[in-house]
Amino acid sequence: MMSDLGPHADFIIASYAVAIFVVAAMTAWIVLDYVTQRRTLDDLEERGVTRRSQRSSKAAP
Amino acid sequence: MAVIDIANPTRFLKLVNRLLPWLAAVTVLMFVYGLNGALHAPDDYQQGATVKIMFLHVPSAWLGMFAWGVMSVAALGTLVWRHPLADVAAKAAAPIGAAFTFLCLVTGSLWGRPMWGTYWVWDARLTSVLVLFLLYLGVLALYWTAEDPGRGARAAAILTLVGAVNIPIIKFSVDWWNTLHQPASVFRMGGSTIDPSILHPLFAMAIAFTLLFVTLHLAAMRNEILRRRVRAMRLMQAQGAVA
Numbered sequence: 001m002m003s004d005l006g007p008h009a010d011f012i013i014a015s016y017a018v019a020i021f022v023v024a025a026m027t028a029w030i031v032l033d034y035v036t037q038r039r040t041l042d043d044l045e046e047r048g049v050t051r052r053s054q055r056s057s058k059a060a061p
Numbered sequence: 062m063a064v065i066d067i068a069n070p071t072r073f074l075k076l077v078n079r080l081l082p083w084l085a086a087v088t089v090l091m092f093v094y095g096l097n098g099a100l101h102a103p104d105d106y107q108q109g110a111t112v113k114i115m116f117l118h119v120p121s122a123w124l125g126m127f128a129w130g131v132m133s134v135a136a137l138g139t140l141v142w143r144h145p146l147a148d149v150a151a152k153a154a155a156p157i158g159a160a161f162t163f164l165c166l167v168t169g170s171l172w173g174r175p176m177w178g179t180y181w182v183w184d185a186r187l188t189s190v191l192v193l194f195l196l197y198l199g200v201l202a203l204y205w206t207a208e209d210p211g212r213g214a215r216a217a218a219i220l221t222l223v224g225a226v227n228i229p230i231i232k233f234s235v236d237w238w239n240t241l242h243q244p245a246s247v248f249r250m251g252g253s254t255i256d257p258s259i260l261h262p263l264f265a266m267a268i269a270f271t272l273l274f275v276t277l278h279l280a281a282m283r284n285e286i287l288r289r290r291v292r293a294m295r296l297m298q299a300q301g302a303v304a
Contacts, residue, residue, distance in 0.1 A: 006110040008175040015114045015168045019121075023273065026160050030280045037287035044294045049301075051293045 068146055070286050077283050084276045091269035098262030105259065114172040116263055119247070120270035121165035125193060126228050128158025128274065132200070133225040136218035146282075148214040149289070151221065152204050153281035157274060159197035165190060177241055185234035186242035189227060196224040210292075 005012050099116035131154045138147025169187065170180040181187065200217045207213020235244045246254045253260055 004110070005113075006104070008109065008111050011171045011175050012110060012113050015117055015171045018167050018171075019117045019164055022160050022164050026157065026277060029156075030277055030284060033284045034280065034287070037284055037291060040291050041287055041294070044291065044298070047298075049294045049298045051290060051297060 068144065070146060070149075073146060074283060074286060077279050081276065081280060081283075084272065084279065088269065088272040088276050091265065091272050095262060095265035095269040098265050102259050102262045103256075108176055111172055111175055112259060114168055115259075116266045118165060118168040118172055119263060120267045121161045121168060122190065123267060124270050124274050125158055125162035125165050125190070126231060127271070128154045128161060128278075129193065129196075129221070129225065129228055131278070132158065132221045133228075136221040139214055139218040140222075145289075148218070149282050149285045150278075151218065152214070153285050154278055155197060155200045155204065155217075157277050157281065159194065159201060161270075161274070162190065162194045162197055166194060182241050184240040184242055185238040186231065186240050189231045189234050193224070193227055193231060196220070196227065200224075 095116070099113060102113070102116075104110050105112035132151045135147045135151035135154070138144045139151060166187075169190075173182075174180050200220055203213050203217040203220060207216065232245075234240060235242055247260070247263070255263065
């Protein structure tokens with residue numbers, strides 16, 4: 001059974017709320033960044049743009 | 062796969078793509094376990110229920126310092142061996158470390174107000190952690206504003222190594238100076254002063270936070286590798302358009 005948070009409940013709840021917000025924001029930012037980079041990379045590859053290393057690996061026998 | 066093979070960005074990406082879903086799942090499970098222990102832990106005999114803030118504050122503080130440690134090792138990799146993954150690791154760790162340090166400062170203030178009667182005091186521990194947060198912002202500014210990414214990386218690596226001096230200052234500030242912040246109570250000579258009923262959930266939360274850091278760091282490193290590929294491809298595209 002979870003204990004009563006007592007007279008300082010506001011401070012405890014605020015701490016957990018801030019932690020949830022920071023972790024959620026950080027996770028969302030990283031996930032959205034991945035989606036953006038992946039989409040841009042796929043778009044460039046579709047247009048036939050390659051990196052130098054890709055060209056040399058394709059040219060190799 | 063040998064360890065040295067992971068230093069290749071393409072092989073590293075393959076490994077991260079395989080690892081990330083498992084790491085994310087284990088992190089969530091560890092948080093469920095840790096939070097369950099934290100929310101059901103008994104009140105402290107002096108601090109009452111506010112001790113529940115410790116389950117966020119202490120792991121955040123550890124991770125804020127740990128991330129700087131990771132960045133310091135990576136900074137050596139950037140400056141000495143000029144390995145591209147070293148800079149990727151440092152750049153990816155900086156915002157995550159800054160977020161944990163911010164969380165440490167905020168939860169510390171929210172814990173300090175009911176226990177000390179003030180949100181903030183300029184004592185050695187609090188001030189040195191604030192300095193760490195400002196150093197994080199400095200490193201991020203160097204990464205995000207440098208026109209030449211290579212120069213920005215080297216400048217950030219130098220600042221990281223200089224800032225590493227602050228880590229032992231944070232750790233030992235409560236011993237070296239007379240501070241309002243309590244002295245070390247978890248890792249200390251003679252054993253922890255915390256009761257096992259509170260110490261065990263604290264360790265569970267520390268493991269959960271560490272897993273979260275590893276998961277987010279690997280994901281952010283993957284993003285950074287992709288960003289560099291996009292940049293390289295756009296440069297190739299621009300050169301092709303000129304030629």
